[in-house]
Amino acid sequence: MSSxxxxxAAQFRRELTAALRSLQEALNPLVFLFLAIxxxxxxxxxxxxTLGRYAPGIIWVLVLLSNLLALEGLFRxxxxxxxxxxxxxLGQPLFLPVLAKVAAQWCLTGLAMTLLAPLAALLLYLPAxxxxxxxxxxxxxxxxxxxxxxxxxxxxxxxxRGGVLLALLILPLYVPTLIFGAGAxxxxxxxxxxxxxxxxxxxxxxxxxxxxxxxxxxALRISLEQS
Amino acid sequence: xSFASPGEFFAMGGHGLYVWLSYGAxxxxxxxxxxAARHRQRRVIRLVGDRLxxxxxxxxxxxxxxxxxxxxxxSIRS
Amino acid sequence: xxxxxxxxxxxxxxxxxxxxxxxxxVLGVLAFGLLLTGTVWGLLFAPADYQQGNSFRIxxxxxxxxxxxxxxxxxxxxxxxxxxxxRMKMADIVLKTAVxxxxxxxxxxxxxxxxxxxxTWGAWWVWDARTTSMLVLLFLYFxxxxxxxxxxxxxxxxxxxxxxxxxxxxxxxxxxxxVDWWLTLHQGATFKLTEAPAMPAEMWLPLLVNVLGIYCLxxxxxxxxxxxxxxxxxxxxxxxxxxxxxxVAGGSGS
Numbered sequence: 001m002s003s004x005x006x007x008x009a010a011q012f013r014r015e016l017t018a019a020l021r022s023l024q025e026a027l028n029p030l031v032f033l034f035l036a037i038x039x040x041x042x043x044x045x046x047x048x049x050t051l052g053r054y055a056p057g058i059i060w061v062l063v064l065l066s067n068l069l070a071l072e073g074l075f076r077x078x079x080x081x082x083x084x085x086x087x088x089x090l091g092q093p094l095f096l097p098v099l100a101k102v103a104a105q106w107c108l109t110g111l112a113m114t115l116l117a118p119l120a121a122l123l124l125y126l127p128a129x130x131x132x133x134x135x136x137x138x139x140x141x142x143x144x145x146x147x148x149x150x151x152x153x154x155x156x157x158x159x160x161r162g163g164v165l166l167a168l169l170i171l172p173l174y175v176p177t178l179i180f181g182a183g184a185x186x187x188x189x190x191x192x193x194x195x196x197x198x199x200x201x202x203x204x205x206x207x208x209x210x211x212x213x214x215x216x217x218x219a220l221r222i223s224l225e226q227s
Numbered sequence: 228x229s230f231a232s233p234g235e236f237f238a239m240g241g242h243g244l245y246v247w248l249s250y251g252a253x254x255x256x257x258x259x260x261x262x263a264a265r266h267r268q269r270r271v272i273r274l275v276g277d278r279l280x281x282x283x284x285x286x287x288x289x290x291x292x293x294x295x296x297x298x299x300x301x302s303i304r305s
Numbered sequence: 306x307x308x309x310x311x312x313x314x315x316x317x318x319x320x321x322x323x324x325x326x327x328x329x330x331v332l333g334v335l336a337f338g339l340l341l342t343g344t345v346w347g348l349l350f351a352p353a354d355y356q357q358g359n360s361f362r363i364x365x366x367x368x369x370x371x372x373x374x375x376x377x378x379x380x381x382x383x384x385x386x387x388x389x390x391x392r393m394k395m396a397d398i399v400l401k402t403a404v405x406x407x408x409x410x411x412x413x414x415x416x417x418x419x420x421x422x423x424x425t426w427g428a429w430w431v432w433d434a435r436t437t438s439m440l441v442l443l444f445l446y447f448x449x450x451x452x453x454x455x456x457x458x459x460x461x462x463x464x465x466x467x468x469x470x471x472x473x474x475x476x477x478x479x480x481x482x483x484v485d486w487w488l489t490l491h492q493g494a495t496f497k498l499t500e501a502p503a504m505p506a507e508m509w510l511p512l513l514v515n516v517l518g519i520y521c522l523x524x525x526x527x528x529x530x531x532x533x534x535x536x537x538x539x540x541x542x543x544x545x546x547x548x549x550x551x552x553v554a555g556g557s558g559s
Contacts, residue, residue, distance in 0.1 A: 148472070148476075151468070151472055155452065155468060156452075156455075159455050165452065165455050169451075169452060172441050172444040172445050172448065172473075172476075173472065173476050175441055175483060175484070176476070176479045176482070176483035179483040179487040180483060180486070183486070204479060207475075207479075211472070215471070215472050218468050219468045222461055222464045222468065223461075223465070228350060229349065229351065229353060230349065236348075239358075239362070240353065240358045242359045242360035245360050245363065245421065245423055245424050246348075246360060246362050246363060249417040249420045250344070252417065252420075253366040256370075256409050256410070257522065260409060260526045261522075261525070261526060263526075263530075264526040264530045264533070265529060267530060267533040268529055268536075270533075271534075275536055275545070275549050278540070279546050279550050
């Protein structure tokens with residue numbers, strides 16, 4: 001029996017490798033993010049002041065939605081090819097495998113979006129002084145998105161048309177992250193200290209790390225028993 | 228009593244529309260819940276009753292010769 | 306009867322079906338009496354608010370429905386825990402049958418909030434902290450309802466909804482807190498609908514009566530829906546068979 005850390009690392013590597021093999025699929029949410037930003041610029045107008053004022057909200061809302069797009073495939077392949085069933089049949093807690101899976105998914109969504117955020121900020125005329133806070137909110141807030149999202153993905157993985165349902169289940173849970181994330185950037189633009197909001201985002205992410213894997217584990221077992 | 232006349236009561240000091248809209252919606256929602264619960268109970272009892280009686284009848288028809296069908300009033304245990 | 310015995314009995318649909326009829330009758334009478342008293346009292350006898358005038362009387366609908374809508378979701382979270390931990394059949398029945406009442410009450414609270422907002426703030430919809438939280442709650446209810454509909458197998462649907470309800474209940478305080486904070490960010494201290502400084506007793510007593518009344522109403526409708534659900538799910542058992550076929554002549558009306 002290998003140590004938990006080794007188990008986690010092995011699973012994490014496996015997930016990343018699988019994702020990188022179908023790179024196109026992994027890139028789709030990121031492409032969607034920038035496509036939607038373009039649409040926003042076209043819809044709202046490209047006056048720097050207007051666009052810049054709405055940039056925090058636009059960035060965060062689009063990050064939520066892009067995340068949602070990536071979630072649908074989180075357990076789908078493993079569910080279809082039976083990997084998930086084997087994992088459950090092992091009889092061991094799914095805490096670590098689930099956490100590794102979500103962590104790998106977060107690298108390709110939350111982390112990737114954080115790294116690409118400067119580009120998004122540039123396109124949306126976000127004031128430069130708020131850029132640091134934008135990156136910080138995305139970095140601390142996005143783990144919660146992936147984790148709560150994984151609960152919804154696990155609940156809907158067995159359903160043929162889970163897409164809209166997934167959005168309906170998960171988006172209400174994203175409300176606090178959106179509020180503190182976008183709010184912190186807005187405050188930072190006004191030059192206010194936002195460490196409290198960053199702490200809150202971190203706290204929400206920490207809470208979701210402790211709660212969500214158990215919910216995902218229960219949800220996966222439930223989803224498997226119906227198929 | 229806060230109102231001198233029925234007219235004053237219905238006017239609600241100019242806010243009649245809002246007050247009565249709220250109370251009207253409340254009455255509708257409350258009645259809906261009460262009657263939906265009652266209706267569902269009756270319907271389920273009727274439907275399940277019909278189904279079980281049909282099952283019983285079918286089983287009796289299988290088990291017994293036709294002329295004794297009316298004689299068995301009690302339900303048959305499976 | 307010890308607590309443990311009661312717990313075991315609560316898990317028995319048949320036992321519940323037996324006691325629920327008298328319980329429902331008592332709650333029904335209480336609900337009718339309390340709601341009638343509170344509403345007549347609030348509409349006719351409570352004094353008008355010094356700032357809002359008579360539109361203030363909407364409080365006697367708005368606040369009880371909002372409170373009960375939140376409590377119902379909390380109850381569903383508790384039922385979800387019971388279902389997941391002890392696999393109690395009755396918990397799933399509660400989880401399923403509480404949704405319609407909670408959802409309609411949330412919608413009613415939103416509607417009355419909007420109608421109240423018009424004379425008070427001059428707009429049908431204001432992103433006030435409470436109304437926004439209620440809106441999110443409505444979406445949470447929709448999610449539970451949709452998930453239940455989407456999963457064909459009953460037992461699976463129940464346990465999936467239980468997971469969702471538990472996760473939702475954990476999130477509700479965070480959502481409320483974040484919405485409160487968000488409001489201080491986007492508008493200064495607004496005049497809150499229900500925060501009259503030191504409401505006199507003749508104003509809040511009818512409110513209290515209506516709150517109690519609506520809890521009783523919830524009890525009645527929940528029991529009614531649960532009884533129907535029990536008959537439907539337990540139709541393979543002998544006692545339901547006797548209930549629905551044997552006593553037809555004797556009348557099994559309600």
